[in-house]
Amino acid sequence: MLPTCYLRGVKKYQNDLFLRAARGEATERPPVWLMRQAGRILPQYRALRARLSGFIELVTTPELAAEVTIQPVDELGVDAAIIFSDILVIPEALGLKYTMVEKVGPRFPEVIRSLADVEKLRPAEAAPEHLGYVYDALDTTKKHLANRVPLIGFAGAPWTIFAYMVEGGGSKTFSKARAMLYRDPALSHALLEKIALATAAYLKGKIQHGADLIQIFDSWAGVLHPLHYQEFSLRYIKLIIDELGGAVPITIFAKDARHALPQIGALDCQVVQLDWIADLVLARTQVQGKVLQGNLDPVQLYAPTDDIVAATLRMIEQYGGKHIVNLGHGVYPDTPLEGVKAFVDTVKGYRY
Numbered sequence: 001m002l003p004t005c006y007l008r009g010v011k012k013y014q015n016d017l018f019l020r021a022a023r024g025e026a027t028e029r030p031p032v033w034l035m036r037q038a039g040r041i042l043p044q045y046r047a048l049r050a051r052l053s054g055f056i057e058l059v060t061t062p063e064l065a066a067e068v069t070i071q072p073v074d075e076l077g078v079d080a081a082i083i084f085s086d087i088l089v090i091p092e093a094l095g096l097k098y099t100m101v102e103k104v105g106p107r108f109p110e111v112i113r114s115l116a117d118v119e120k121l122r123p124a125e126a127a128p129e130h131l132g133y134v135y136d137a138l139d140t141t142k143k144h145l146a147n148r149v150p151l152i153g154f155a156g157a158p159w160t161i162f163a164y165m166v167e168g169g170g171s172k173t174f175s176k177a178r179a180m181l182y183r184d185p186a187l188s189h190a191l192l193e194k195i196a197l198a199t200a201a202y203l204k205g206k207i208q209h210g211a212d213l214i215q216i217f218d219s220w221a222g223v224l225h226p227l228h229y230q231e232f233s234l235r236y237i238k239l240i241i242d243e244l245g246g247a248v249p250i251t252i253f254a255k256d257a258r259h260a261l262p263q264i265g266a267l268d269c270q271v272v273q274l275d276w277i278a279d280l281v282l283a284r285t286q287v288q289g290k291v292l293q294g295n296l297d298p299v300q301l302y303a304p305t306d307d308i309v310a311a312t313l314r315m316i317e318q319y320g321g322k323h324i325v326n327l328g329h330g331v332y333p334d335t336p337l338e339g340v341k342a343f344v345d346t347v348k349g350y351r352y
Contacts, residue, residue, distance in 0.1 A: 018080040031079035032347035036330030037072040062136035087156030093127035124197035138209035153211025157218035159233035196236040200243035215251040222256020261286040276328025293324040301339035
């Protein structure tokens with residue numbers, strides 16, 4: 001049984017443009033939201049962060065996470081909210097703790113090196129029991145949003161989570177994680193399957209607590225060889241999609257893996273996010289029948305307002321419908337707020 005928000009012809013929200021577009025329905029204009037819209041581009045977010053011990057406190061405090069989730073809806077008037085959280089809650093829920101180092105990124109004191117390390121992790125089905133704070137944040141956000149706009153839930157793709165759990169943090173090459181795929185594919189598959197099943201269970205909980213669409217971020221897709229991407233990433237994204245069973249629309253974003261667009265287009269997802277280097281005409285042929293999301297260069301928002309407006313309009317015209325407007329990646333922390341507003345306002349003023 002699909003949630004009410006996913007049924008055609010049923011309007012649950014004051015603004016349901018985003019969900020209608022995600023379902024491939026005709027809309028009067030394209031909807032707009034931004035990846036990382038809840039963050040340092042907003043002065044109210046910076047003021048809140050200044051009072052806290054760090055990022056993890058914000059993620060794990062439901063009332064604060066809800067407040068930050070709603071800030072861009074209030075300030076920018078975007079057509080969807082995305083729950084403020086982190087993709088690395090999954091390894092932590094499995095028992096692999098991490099810290100977030102300011103201006104450095106995540107760090108894992110312990111990493112996965114052997115099958116014994118995988119077996120020490122919690123069972124995949126138990127992971128959601130340790131993520132109650134995320135579900136509480138969803139409940140609180142839904143209450144305070146009061147049906148103004150839909151709410152997006154998200155998770156990292158299994159390969160991206162694997163990369164952090166093996167590497168121990170961010171990396172330009174993820175050579176340790178990639179080496180494991182070559183040296184010990186059986187170990188790699190064991191860890192990826194556990195991550196995928198834990199992620200699917202976690203996302204089912206997000207849907208139960210009000211997420212209207214799920215976006216899967218494969219942030220490090222682009223470091224894999226195309227054959228490895230099919231074996232060690234797409235296989236497990238498909239597992240998650242199959243586990244969710246069509247409960248809500250799903251968006252897939254495989255950054256820097258444009259070679260995989262035909263395979264991503266064959267998945268049972270509704271929306272495909274493009275990075276800013278993707279060729280729109282080619283992408284449309286590769287993922288026929290899907291709604292495309294993206295893909296303005298985030299750096300475009302540093303330009304003069306007139307240039308932002310022109311670039312945004314040009315992009316919308318190139319897509320020619322069935323389009324959710326977004327950037328080709330998350331908005332950068334020092335992006336001028338006036339540039340973000342020019343982008344959003346241009347989309348909101350457009351009509352097909």
